[in-house]
Amino acid sequence: MNDRQDPYAHDPYAPQQQVYGYDAYGQPVYRPDAPERVYDQYGQPLPQQAQQTYGYDPYAQQDRSAGQQAYAPYDPYAQNPTPQHQPPQAHQAPSAQQPQQTQQQEWIPRQAGPPAHEEPPAAQTRTGQRVPEPRPAAGEAPEAPDYRTEQFSFIEEPDEDSEDVIDWLKFSESRTERRDERKRKGRNRYVALAVVLVLALGAGVGWFLLAGGEEKKSGAAVSGAQQRDVIVVHLRQTRGGDSATALLVDNATTKKATAVLLPNALALGKDGGGATTLGKAVQEAGTGGTRDALNTLLGADIKGSWRLDTPYLENLVELVGGITVDTDTAVPGAKAGDRPLVSPGKGQSLSGQTAVAYATYRGPGEDQGKPLARFGQVLQGVLRKMSSDAKAATTTVESLAQIPDPSLSVQQLGASLAHLAEKAKEGAYGTAVLPVQSDGTLGERAADGVVKDVLGGTVKNTDKNAPPRVSVKNATGTPAATGSAQVKLVNGGYTYVDGGSAGTAQAASSVIYADEARAAEAREAAKTLGLPERAVRKGDGAGNADITVVLGKDYKS
Incomplete structure (x- = not known):
């Protein structure tokens, strides 16, 4: 070895x-x-x-x-x-x-050891x-x-640590989500609080401005924003042909009602040119033509017309059970020595007959405004006794057996009267007279007061550049002269106003103006009619015209 x-x-x-x-x-x-x-x-x-x-x-x-x-x-x-x-x-x-x-x-933790084939x-x-x-x-x-090998028992047991890790991940994730949710809710609360503060500030400022605006305009709303329901009522006498006109205004915005009384001397335009008065328009043009002329003049939106003749007024008062009016004069009976139909005083009870007598009575020496005011009193007394229920008011109107105007049905009239009756009972009802100047036109006081505030309209005849109105009265004895003069004036750019016919013929024609500012226009109107310049003079003419022409026999048609 x-x-x-x-x-x-x-x-x-x-x-x-x-x-x-x-x-x-x-x-x-x-x-x-x-x-x-x-x-x-x-x-x-x-x-x-x-x-x-x-x-x-x-x-x-x-x-x-x-x-x-x-x-x-x-x-x-x-x-x-x-x-x-x-x-x-x-x-x-x-x-x-x-x-x-x-x-x-x-108990030794299981670790990844070397492979079996490795040393x-x-x-x-x-x-x-x-x-x-x-x-x-x-x-x-x-x-x-x-x-x-069987002495060692390495049993593959479930790894609880992995489940603990998953549970921990879930817990961490849910906690993160809850934290994010709290942050989001916190931001939403801040935003909501800011919005509430802005709205509260805006509401306070709006209330302050609204209170100041209400104080300045004394409770009146802006005209353009108001909702009004306007109907025109004509009281016509079957005897004599006189009439009285009023506008019933139901303001839903201010919750007030007003009866605007219109004098018969109010100047209105005519279809096809020319001008006339309200009293003549009711007799000649009827309810439809008069309504259109009023809308043009006042700029108001009149929904319909109600023609109430005196017999229907008497029946209406009886249907509501009579009215109570503060009368200002005594109305005599039909015959001399009879007991007065109406006695002056407060709280006078009127039946249908006495109410008509009081509404149409015009005493000696009284102007036209007196009977117009009495008509307004009777109308207000009727509304106070009228039912506030639309169906009941409609039934009352149907009981009159009137022929309704095409512009206003019985149901519409009943609903309007019910609304007006409710305001009359509440004390939210008033009466106003439209002020008319001597020539029948509306001045600035009427435009700024009744027309603008009550009716929400604009007066058309207050324009300084409007063509002059010429009233023509035929005194030639020839009816054809009226038509000839109308054609010449309309073609010349004037507004024709029918002055009627004179009872007796006159030899010479005359052209009269009341305002010195109309002198030049009067001379131009004389030339248009073929009248000499000497016929033009200053004086009192028709109340509803700027220039008054009286045609004599010297007028050549």
Whole structure:
């Protein structure tokens, strides 16, 4: 046997290495890539750690700083050397320490160890050299390990840590969502609070401005924003042909009602040119033509007309059970010496007959405004006794057996009267007279007061550039002269006003103006009619015209 023979040449546990040669001390030299052998101070190879035989423990560490060795020196010349680290034989009974080792193995956390086909790393000494695995003596069979695989029970148990991690992730996610939700709600609260503050500030400013505006306009709403229901009522006398006219205005915005009395001297335009008065328009043009002329003059929206003849007024008062009026004069009876029909005083009870007598009475020396005012009193007394229910008011109107105007049906009239009756009972009903100038026109006082505030309209005849109105009275004795004069004036750009016919004929014609500002226009009108300039003079003319023309026999048609 060669002295240089490797004592582990027949060791089945030793890694097979290729010897390249021997060093100066007679030790074998192996391949550089082969694991190096470590020798003790006597030149003997040291065995590998015994614990490697029982499995790989990644947590086991060698105390490299202390340089301790877990194995005893190996003497190759000893008889049947047995390393101290060699595990007991497989046929031996398990020692009392094996259950303890198994129990210790169970609580070791499961870690990813080296693959089965890989060789566990060899222990290292303090110098960093590898320690060779212990090998049996030459000629001896390798001893079987003193353990069996079934002794180790690595059961794949459910990993509760993974479920804990999932639960923790869910908790963290839900907590983050709740935190974000709280932030979002907080922002929404701030936004809502800001909106509330802005609205409250705007409401306060609006209330302040509204209160100031209401104080300035004394409770009156803007005209353009008001909703009005206007109907015109004509009281016509069956005897004599006189009439009285009023506008019943129901203002839904201000919740007030007003009866606007219109004098018969009010100048109105005629269809096809010319002008006339309200009294004549009622007799000649009828309800439809008069309504259109009033709408043109006042700029109001009159919905319909109600023609109330005196017999129907008498029946209406009787249907409501009589009225109570504060009378201002005594109305005599039909015959001399009869008891007065109406006595002056407050709270006078009037029947149908006495109410008609009072509404149409005009005393000696009284102007036309007196009977017009009495008609307004009777109309207000009727509305106070009228039912506020639309159906009941409609039934009352149907009981009159009138022929309704096409512009206003019985149902519409009943509904309008019911609304007016409600306001009359509440004290929200008033009466106003439309002021008319001596020439029948409306001045600025009427335009700014009744027409604008009550009717919400605009007067048309107050325009300074409007063509002058010329009233023509025929005194030629020839009826055809009236038509000829009308054609000439209309073609000349004037507004024609029918002045009627004179009872007696006159030899010379005359052209009269009341305002000096109309003198030049009067001379132009004389030329248009073919009259001489000497016929023009200043004087009192018709109240509803700017220029008054009296045609004499010298007029040539």
